[in-house]
Amino acid sequence: MTWAREKAGLTKRALAQRVGISEQLMGEIESSWRSATPANLAKIAEALNCPVVFLERKRAEPVPVPAEALE
Numbered sequence: 001m002t003w004a005r006e007k008a009g010l011t012k013r014a015l016a017q018r019v020g021i022s023e024q025l026m027g028e029i030e031s032s033w034r035s036a037t038p039a040n041l042a043k044i045a046e047a048l049n050c051p052v053v054f055l056e057r058k059r060a061e062p063v064p065v066p067a068e069a070l071e
Helices: 002-007 012-019 023-030 038-048
Strands: none
Touching: 002 038, 012 023, 012 038
């Protein structure tokens, strides 16, 4: 999200104002400390002129390491 915001030439404050949320909440969403609601995510995507899927963080499940690999 930071990359898209910076590419759009917006500060966190400017993006937050366009979306209608606080600058603090925008920072928390951008740093992944909090998740955006689906409605806010759609507004952020619109403000950044990018698809919502680009902003969604994909979290891969950790792959277990076999015990044999640790020996």
